[in-house]
Amino acid sequence: MNHSTADRDQRAPVEVRKDKNGIDQVVLQNSRGASARVSLHGGQVLSWKTDRGEELLFTSSKAIFKPPTAVRGGIPICFPQFGKRGLLEQHGFARNKIWLIDDNPPPLPTNYSPSKAYIDLLLKPSEEDLKAWPHSFEFRLRVSLTVDGHLNMLSRIRNINGKPFSFSFAYHTYFAVSDISEVRVEGLETLDYLDNLCNRERFTEQGDALTFESEVDRVYLSSSDAIAVFDHEKKRTFVIQKEGLPDVVVWNPWEKKSKSMADFGDEEYKQMLCVDGAAIEKPIVLKPGEEWTGRLELSVMPSI
Incomplete structure (x- = not known):
């Protein structure tokens, strides 16, 4: 029995509600009361809460929830590019499109842990997308919430084109923090980085923590697969684990x-920090029929 059959048998009920613009949002809840809310606008996670109802993602008070504007906050998906170049809009089109609920996804990779609270979404290119980026693809996204309240995102992008294509990608995660000046990021020490404030010049990280x-x-x-974001004031640590x-x-x-x-908002930079799992420096290349998988797991734990 494959995962998609096995976990469907014991799947938690999924609530679908409409936002004020009539766009479907899916609410996931685990047995302990942690929750996540996913909008079909962009396939975007807009909320991730602990079992105590504490919001872990930042969304701007001035965010616009009406397509084709991307929502400022949560976890926008940047595909097929990160940044701006060519005919494509900033960070690509995936975060601005209305996705479909995928009722019959193909089996998940065998190393993927099933969860009872999940939703499968699907994006295929429109005529308009194909004019700006002439490549046929299927983008499948599973968002799931584990028993421990971890948020998992699994993206599968398949080339159904007659020729190879390449893309860059990011889960552009806006973490909610108490005060940016009280935050440090670990797991980036000694790495090279491209600085977008210096024309993408390459530097090496010198500090023990950012x-x-x-x-x-x-x-x-080329970071390790685990990064930690420490919020001293809230005494909590976000752990970002990633594959691909x-x-x-x-x-x-x-x-x-x-x-x-x-x-x-003018002062909102104090309450947020984006730390993204991404594939940017070396674009992903897919031959016809090939599929790429990129996985993100977010968890939060108390820190001293």
Whole structure:
């Protein structure tokens, strides 16, 4: 019996509700009361809460929830590119499209742990997408919540084109933090990074941990598969585990940039930090019929 049959038999009920723009949102809840909310606008996780109801993701008070604008917060999916180049919009089109609920996904990879609370989503290119990026694909996304309240995201992108194509990718995760000046990130020490504030010039991380006192916009290259974000004031640590995603984006817009963003509050940079599992420096290349898998697991634990 494959996972998709096995876990469907004991699957937790999934609630689907509409937002104020009539877009379906799926609410996942585990047996202990932790929850996640996923919008079909962008296949985007908008909320992830502990069993005590504490929100772990940041969403701007000025976020726009109406396609084709991307939602500022949660976990936007950047595909088929990260950043801006060519005909494609900033960070690609996946985060702006309406996804479908996938009722019959193909079997999951054998090393993937099944969960009772999950949703499968599907994105296929529209005519408009094919004009900007002329490649046929199927993008399957499973979002699941484990018994322990971990948030899992599994992306599977298949080339159903007659020729190879390449893409870059990121789970652009906005973590909610108490105060950015009280946060440190570990797991990036000694890595090379591309600094987007210095024309993507390459540097090497010198510190034992990354702390924040000004704007940061970096792509750390070939990182380990586990990164930790410590929030001293809230005494909690986010752990980011990833597979198929060699790079890590770290972003905080700080004061000046925040004021230039229409969908972001002037002071909100203090309450958020983006740390993304990503594949950016070396684009993923898929031959016809090939499939790529990228997995992210987010967990939170108390820290001293």
